[in-house]
Amino acid sequence: MPVATNTILICAGGGCISSGEESCLQALEKAVEKYALHDVVKIVETGCMGMCDAGPLMVIYPEGVYYQKLTPEDVEKIVSEHILKGRIVEDKLLDNPVSSLKTQNPYDDHPFFTRQVKIATRNMGIVDPMKIEEYIAHDGYFALQKALSMKPEEIIEELKVSGLRGRGGAGFPTWLKWDLTRKVPGDEKYVLCNADEGDPGAFMDRSILEGDPHSLLEAMAIAGYAIGANKGYIYIRAEYPLAIERLKEGIKQAKELGLFGENIMGSDFSFDLEIRMGAGAFVCGEETALIESIEGKRGQPRVKPPFPAQVGVWGKPTLNNNVETYANIPPILTKGAKWFSSIGTETSKGTKVFCLAGKVKNTGLVEVPMGITLREVVYDIGGGIPDGKEFKAVQTGGPSGGCIPKEYLDTPIDYETLKELGTMMGSGGMIFMDEDTCMVDVAKYFLDFSVEESCGKCLPCREGNRVMLEMLEKITEGNGEEGDIERLEKLGKNIMDTSLCGLGQSSPQPVISTIRYFRDEYEAHINEKRCPAKVCKPLIRYIIDPEKCVGCTACARVCPVSAISGEVKQVHEIDSEICTRCGSCIQVCRFGAISIVSP
Amino acid sequence: MVSDKELQAIEQIVNGVVTDESLAEGDVLINCLHEIQNHFHNFVPLEAAEKVAEMLNVPQSSVYEVLTFYTMFSVEKRGKYVIRVCNSLPCHVTGGKEIVETLKKELGCDFSQTSTDGLFTLEKTGCLGLCGVSPVIMINEEFYGNLTRDKVQEIINKIREEERD
Numbered sequence: 120m121p122v123a124t125n126t127i128l129i130c131a132g133g134g135c136i137s138s139g140e141e142s143c144l145q146a147l148e149k150a151v152e153k154y155a156l157h158d159v160v161k162i163v164e165t166g167c168m169g170m171c172d173a174g175p176l177m178v179i180y181p182e183g184v185y186y187q188k189l190t191p192e193d194v195e196k197i198v199s200e201h202i203l204k205g206r207i208v209e210d211k212l213l214d215n216p217v218s219s220l221k222t223q224n225p226y227d228d229h230p231f232f233t234r235q236v237k238i239a240t241r242n243m244g245i246v247d248p249m250k251i252e253e254y255i256a257h258d259g260y261f262a263l264q265k266a267l268s269m270k271p272e273e274i275i276e277e278l279k280v281s282g283l284r285g286r287g288g289a290g291f292p293t294w295l296k297w298d299l300t301r302k303v304p305g306d307e308k309y310v311l312c313n314a315d316e317g318d319p320g321a322f323m324d325r326s327i328l329e330g331d332p333h334s335l336l337e338a339m340a341i342a343g344y345a346i347g348a349n350k351g352y353i354y355i356r357a358e359y360p361l362a363i364e365r366l367k368e369g370i371k372q373a374k375e376l377g378l379f380g381e382n383i384m385g386s387d388f389s390f391d392l393e394i395r396m397g398a399g400a401f402v403c404g405e406e407t408a409l410i411e412s413i414e415g416k417r418g419q420p421r422v423k424p425p426f427p428a429q430v431g432v433w434g435k436p437t438l439n440n441n442v443e444t445y446a447n448i449p450p451i452l453t454k455g456a457k458w459f460s461s462i463g464t465e466t467s468k469g470t471k472v473f474c475l476a477g478k479v480k481n482t483g484l485v486e487v488p489m490g491i492t493l494r495e496v497v498y499d500i501g502g503g504i505p506d507g508k509e510f511k512a513v514q515t516g517g518p519s520g521g522c523i524p525k526e527y528l529d530t531p532i533d534y535e536t537l538k539e540l541g542t543m544m545g546s547g548g549m550i551f552m553d554e555d556t557c558m559v560d561v562a563k564y565f566l567d568f569s570v571e572e573s574c575g576k577c578l579p580c581r582e583g584n585r586v587m588l589e590m591l592e593k594i595t596e597g598n599g600e601e602g603d604i605e606r607l608e609k610l611g612k613n614i615m616d617t618s619l620c621g622l623g624q625s626s627p628q629p630v631i632s633t634i635r636y637f638r639d640e641y642e643a644h645i646n647e648k649r650c651p652a653k654v655c656k657p658l659i660r661y662i663i664d665p666e667k668c669v670g671c672t673a674c675a676r677v678c679p680v681s682a683i684s685g686e687v688k689q690v691h692e693i694d695s696e697i698c699t700r701c702g703s704c705i706q707v708c709r710f711g712a713i714s715i716v717s718p
Numbered sequence: 719m720v721s722d723k724e725l726q727a728i729e730q731i732v733n734g735v736v737t738d739e740s741l742a743e744g745d746v747l748i749n750c751l752h753e754i755q756n757h758f759h760n761f762v763p764l765e766a767a768e769k770v771a772e773m774l775n776v777p778q779s780s781v782y783e784v785l786t787f788y789t790m791f792s793v794e795k796r797g798k799y800v801i802r803v804c805n806s807l808p809c810h811v812t813g814g815k816e817i818v819e820t821l822k823k824e825l826g827c828d829f830s831q832t833s834t835d836g837l838f839t840l841e842k843t844g845c846l847g848l849c850g851v852s853p854v855i856m857i858n859e860e861f862y863g864n865l866t867r868d869k870v871q872e873i874i875n876k877i878r879e880e881e882r883d
Contacts, residue, residue, distance in 0.1 A: 171850020319806030
C-alpha cells in the first residue's frame with residue numbers, strides 16, 4: 120500500500136461547513152483527481168479546529184501549514200502550488216498578530232493556538248470523527264480498559280483527587296455526583312449525558328460531539344461501570360443534526376469492535392447507549408426537565424429534591440453530566456488525577472473550554488487552564504476587538520450569567536471569581552461587546568430570550584420576566600420613569616427567590632448585572648432619554664453633515680421610506696419624523712456625511 | 719385530510735423508530751414526531767398525531783402537549799423551507815437585526831408566518847451553536863453563517879430559482 124506523503128486535514132466543524140467547507144472539499148477532491156495525486160495525498164475531514172472566524176480551514180501535513188478563509192479556487196491553487204511545487208501560498212496563511220510575518224504553523228507562533236492546553240478537546244481538529252481507529256490511535260478506549268480493571272470506588276477516588284467539577288454550569292464536584300448515584304441501592308440505574316447545549320454563545324459541546332464523539336462515548340461507559348449502570352441516554356438537541364449523525368456512527372463502530380454492548384472487552388460489564396432528541400426547548404437543559412423530555416413528555420422541571428441521583432429517568436437513580444465534563448474523564452484516568460489537578464487554580468482544577476463570540480477578532484473555541492485572566496483571553500487569544508473599537512464588557516454564563524466590565528479584565532477566571540463578579544462560569548460561552556453595544560438593549564435581549572423559553576410552570580418566571588421585559592422596553596423607548604431601576608431590581612430578586620428551576624432562578628441575572636456595572640446607562644435612558652451607545656432606535660436620530668455631503672443622492676435612493684430629500688449636488692436632509700432608523704443610508708454614504716446622534 | 723396511503727407511511731415511520739419493544743412506552747414519542755414532521759415537510763397533521771398516539775399507546779392529549787410545547791414542532795402547515803433565525807446575543811451584536819429585516823422584507827412575512835408563495839416559513843430559534851460565524855440562520859437542516867444582507871438575498875434567490883426549475 121502506498122504511503123501518503125501529504126495529509127490534508129479539512130475542518131468539517133459546524134462553523135466551517137456553514138462558511139463553505141463542502142464546496143472546498145469538492146474542489147480538493149477534484150484537484151487531487153486532476154493531478155492524479157490519489158497515492159500521495161490523503162484527505163481527512165476533521166472536527167472543529169477552533170478558529171471559526173478563519174474558516175473554512177485546511178492544514179497540510181507534514182509541514183502543518185494552516186490555510187484560512189478558503190474558496191474552491193484557493194483550494195485548487197494550494198494543491199497546484201503547495202502540493203505539486205512545494206511553494207507556500209502566502210496570501211492564504213493566517214496573519215500573525217505578534218509579528219508582521221504570516222504564520223505557517225500556528226502551534227509554533229500564534230497565541231490563539233500556543234496558549235491553549237487541550238484536554239477535553241484533545242482530538243478535535245486532529246482525528247476523523249467518523250473513524251474509531253483514529254480515536255484509538257490517540258489513546259482512545261485505553262481509559263475504559265483501565266477502568267474495567269479498577270474497582271468502581273477507585274475510579275471515583277481518582278476523580279475526587281483530580282478535582283474535576285461539572286462543566287455545565289454550577290460546577291458541582293463530579294466525583295460526588297458519581298459517588299451519590301453509586302451508593303443509591305438499585306439494580307437499574309442510568310447514565311445520562313446532557314447534550315442539550317442551549318446557552319447563547321456556547322458551542323463547545325456541539326464541537327466535541329461533532330469533532331470527537333468517542334471521547335464522550337468512552338467516558339459514559341466508564342461512568343456506567345463506576346455507578347453500576349448498563350444503560351445510558353444522550354439527550355441532544357435536534358438543532359445539531361450533524362452531531363446526532365456522528366454519535367450514531369460512533370456508537371455503531373464501538374459496538375462492532377466490542378467496546379460497547381455485551382461484555383465489553385471480554386469483561387462481565389455490558390453497556391448500551393441510546394440517543395434522544397430534543398425539539399427546541401431551552402429549559403430541557405435543566406436536568407429534571409431533560410429527564411421529563413427523555414420520557415417523551417413536555418420538558419417541565421420537577422421539584423428537587425429528590426435529585427436525579429435518587430429519582431431520575433423512569434424513577435431510577437440517574438447520573439447526569441454534560442459533554443465537556445465527560446470528555447475530561449478519559450485523560451484523567453490515563454494520565455492520572457495528579458497531572459490533572461496540577462493544572463488550574465486552588466478551587467478549579469484543569470482547563471475550561473471557552474467559546475469566543477461577538478465583537479472579538481478571533482471567534483471560535485479555545486481550551487485554556489483555569490485561572491487565566493480575561494485580558495489574556497480577550498487580547499492574546501482573542502486578538503482584541505475588531506475595527507479599532509474599545510472593549511466594553513463580556514457576557515459569561517449566557518442568560519443565567521452576567522457581564523464583566525473592563526475594570527475586571529485582570530481577574531483570573533475560575534468558578535469562584537466569576538461568582539464574586541455577579542456572573543457565573545455557565546457552560547463557558549463568552550460574548551464580547553464593544554463600545555457600540557447598549558447594555559440596556561443587551562439586558563432586554565436576554566430577557567426576551569427567557570420570556571420565550573420559560574416553560575410556564577412557575578408564575579414568577581412566566582409572568583415576572585414578562586413584566587421586567589415590558590419595563591425594559593419602556594426604558595429603551597424613552598418612556599422610562601424615576602424608580603424603574605429599583606423596581607427592576609426588586610422584581611428580579613423576587614423571581615430569583617421564588618422560581619423552581621435554574622432557568623427561572625437566574626433569568627433576571629443579566630438585568631441585575633448590567634444595572635450593577637452600567638447603572639449610568641440605565642439612568643441616561645431614563646432621565647435624559649439618551650442611549651449612550653446609540654443603539655435604541657426611539658432615542659436616536661440620523662443626521663447629515665452639510666460640510667461633508669456632496670449631494671450624490673445615494674442615500675436618498677436607498678432610503679426605503681423616502682425620508683431623505685435634496686437636489687442633486689445639493690446638501691441632503693433627513694426627516695426624522697419619517698425615518699425608520701434602518702441605517703441603510705449610513706452604509707451607502709461614501710463621504711462619511713451621515714452620523715447618529717442621541718438624543 | 720391525510721390519505722390512507724399517508725397513514726400507512728406513518729405506520730412505517732413509527733415502526734422504524736420503535737425497534738425495541740421495551741421502548742414502546744412513549745419515550746420515543748419525540749423522535750417519532752421528528753420523523754413524521756420531516757415526512758410531511760415541516761409539520762405534523764393532527765390525523766398523524768392521532769395515529770402516533772394510538773400506535774404508542776399514549777393519550778392523544780399527551781401527544782398534543784408535546785407538539786405544542788416544543789418550538790420545532792408545528793401542527794400548522796409550514797413552508798417547504800423553514801428558515802430559523804438565531805435570535806441569541808452573539809448574532810444580535812454582530813448584525814443579526816439587519817438579517818432579520820432583510821429576511822422579513824425578502825419573504826414579505828413576519829416571524830411565525832409563511833410567505834405568500836407557500837415556500838418559506840420564518841421562525842426564531844435559540845442559539846444554534848455557530849457563534850463563531852455569526853450571524854447565522856438554519857434552513858431546514860442546512861446552516862448558513864457570516865451572513866450579510868447580500869448573502870441572505872443570494873441564498874433566498876437561489877432556493878427560489880431551484881424551485882422554479
